[in-house]
Amino acid sequence: MISAPMRIAAARADRAGRTVPAHARSALCIGLVAVALLIGGGGSPEPRAELAVELAAIGAAVLWSFLPAEAPVHIDRLPIAFVAALPGIALLHLVPLPPLLWQGLPGRETELAALELVGAAGQWMPVSMTPDRTLASALSLIPPLVVLAFVARAPLVERTKLLAVVVAAAALSAMVGVAQVASGSAGALRFYGSRGFDYASGLFANRNAAADLLVSGIVAMLALAAARPELLRTLSARLAWSMLALFLLLSVLLTRSRAGMMLALVPLVLAPLMLRPWRFRRRQAFGWAAGTLVIGSAALALASGAPALRHSWERLALAPDNRADLRIDTLHAIARSWPAGTGIGSFVPVFAAAERLETVDPTAANRAHNDYLEFTLEAGAAAPLLLLAAAAAVLRRAAPLLRAGVAPERRAQLLFALATLGIFALHALVDYPMRAMTLACVAAIAIGMLAHPPRRREVA
Numbered sequence: 001m002i003s004a005p006m007r008i009a010a011a012r013a014d015r016a017g018r019t020v021p022a023h024a025r026s027a028l029c030i031g032l033v034a035v036a037l038l039i040g041g042g043g044s045p046e047p048r049a050e051l052a053v054e055l056a057a058i059g060a061a062v063l064w065s066f067l068p069a070e071a072p073v074h075i076d077r078l079p080i081a082f083v084a085a086l087p088g089i090a091l092l093h094l095v096p097l098p099p100l101l102w103q104g105l106p107g108r109e110t111e112l113a114a115l116e117l118v119g120a121a122g123q124w125m126p127v128s129m130t131p132d133r134t135l136a137s138a139l140s141l142i143p144p145l146v147v148l149a150f151v152a153r154a155p156l157v158e159r160t161k162l163l164a165v166v167v168a169a170a171a172l173s174a175m176v177g178v179a180q181v182a183s184g185s186a187g188a189l190r191f192y193g194s195r196g197f198d199y200a201s202g203l204f205a206n207r208n209a210a211a212d213l214l215v216s217g218i219v220a221m222l223a224l225a226a227a228r229p230e231l232l233r234t235l236s237a238r239l240a241w242s243m244l245a246l247f248l249l250l251s252v253l254l255t256r257s258r259a260g261m262m263l264a265l266v267p268l269v270l271a272p273l274m275l276r277p278w279r280f281r282r283r284q285a286f287g288w289a290a291g292t293l294v295i296g297s298a299a300l301a302l303a304s305g306a307p308a309l310r311h312s313w314e315r316l317a318l319a320p321d322n323r324a325d326l327r328i329d330t331l332h333a334i335a336r337s338w339p340a341g342t343g344i345g346s347f348v349p350v351f352a353a354a355e356r357l358e359t360v361d362p363t364a365a366n367r368a369h370n371d372y373l374e375f376t377l378e379a380g381a382a383a384p385l386l387l388l389a390a391a392a393a394v395l396r397r398a399a400p401l402l403r404a405g406v407a408p409e410r411r412a413q414l415l416f417a418l419a420t421l422g423i424f425a426l427h428a429l430v431d432y433p434m435r436a437m438t439l440a441c442v443a444a445i446a447i448g449m450l451a452h453p454p455r456r457r458e459v460a
Contacts, residue, residue: 371435
């Protein structure tokens with residue numbers, strides 16, 4: 001017969017046994033996200049940094065597999081299925097096809113003529129016109145897929161910790177960006193050899209991606225405050241939180257990203273919805289809002305005289321650049337290869353062949369600066385179908401937020417996910433935010449949170 005002390009000791013040991021794997025999984029997830037946020041901002045021109053993040057993701061996944069089995073978690077697999085379709089499309093583009101099939105694909109006439117010259121037209125070829133780039137693109141999806149798997153399996157409390165990681169990464173990138181602008185030169189803080197020394201790129205090679213992380217960091221701050229109201233319980237904490245948000249907003253201006261400056265309005269609009277100041281006493285809420293407004297207005301007034309921020313305001317009035325020509329030529333390339341596509345990652349060489357002579361200049365176009373068009377060029381008819389289905393699935397997750405009874409922490413995570421994905425989706429109209437591995441992992445965090453819709457008993 002087992003005594004009471006022995007039963008208590010056994011219960012404690014059992015709880016400890018379950019806690020250690022949970023903490024280990026949380027550490028793996030947070031560590032991988034931190035690595036991706038810190039060194040994944042160089043994009044495809046920085047293969048060594050991307051390779052390091054990919055190896056870290058593979059190592060984290062292997063370590064995860066050795067941990068004891070965890071309790072089953074109820075998740076919505078639909079968002080995960082859409083993300084998993086991306087590497088599926090890339091791998092399908094790498095499958096060799098017999099000559100009868102690939103020679104009949106649209107847009108392959110030049111390739112076929114070149115192979116006929118060397119007597120190799122009869123070999124099997126994949127859909128992708130650049131198999132090496134398609135393989136590299138498929139491998140670059142490993143970190144966000146591993147992050148998504150981690151977040152989807154993480155409990156509610158651990159997912160909230162990831163919001164703090166995003167805030168910390170945004171704050172670090174903002175501090176690096178301020179130092180970059182203050183130095184006014186390349187220096188050691190320009191990690192990816194950025195050519196512009198009068199703007200902040202932070203931990204990224206692209207200032208637009210830097211602005212996206214900063215805006216996402218502000219959204220994560222709001223979500224973290226909504227999930228943990230005790231963070232704003234004291235006046236000093238609220239002022240510190242407001243100052244950090246203001247610092248991130250000013251850092252967005254230092255990037256001189258026009259889209260980033262406009263997207264910074266998103267967290268400002270969401271702040272009342274996420275923080276719901278009416279939960280506090282009325283006088284307290286109005287005092288906090290008035291104090292923040294006064295301090296923020298004074299800071300903007302003082303900062304507007306600084307040359308770096310003055311140039312940021314002036315950049316909003318600049319004439320349109322050549323992105324309209326990029327879109328026209330991309331549409332022409334899409335028409336030539338529709339509906340098969342040219343292969344994930346094939347934009348640069350395919351676009352060079354389709355570019356109009358009157359728009360050719362010494363610089364090479366690295367992106368379409370419209371990720372929807374670029375994805376459609378590369379994936380063909382599968383791209384708009386996948387995008388429409390994914391948008392419908394994401395919008396469907398917004399419905400529970402309009403109902404009462406959802407737990408505040410879960411509501412905050414869903415709002416962060418919807419707002420972050422919305423920011424990236426809007427910016428993708430003029431740029432390519434999720435082509436940066438760092439932002440792809442932030443998007444994976446958001447999608448992983450969407451995979452945890454409110455339970456029935458949480459919705460009135």
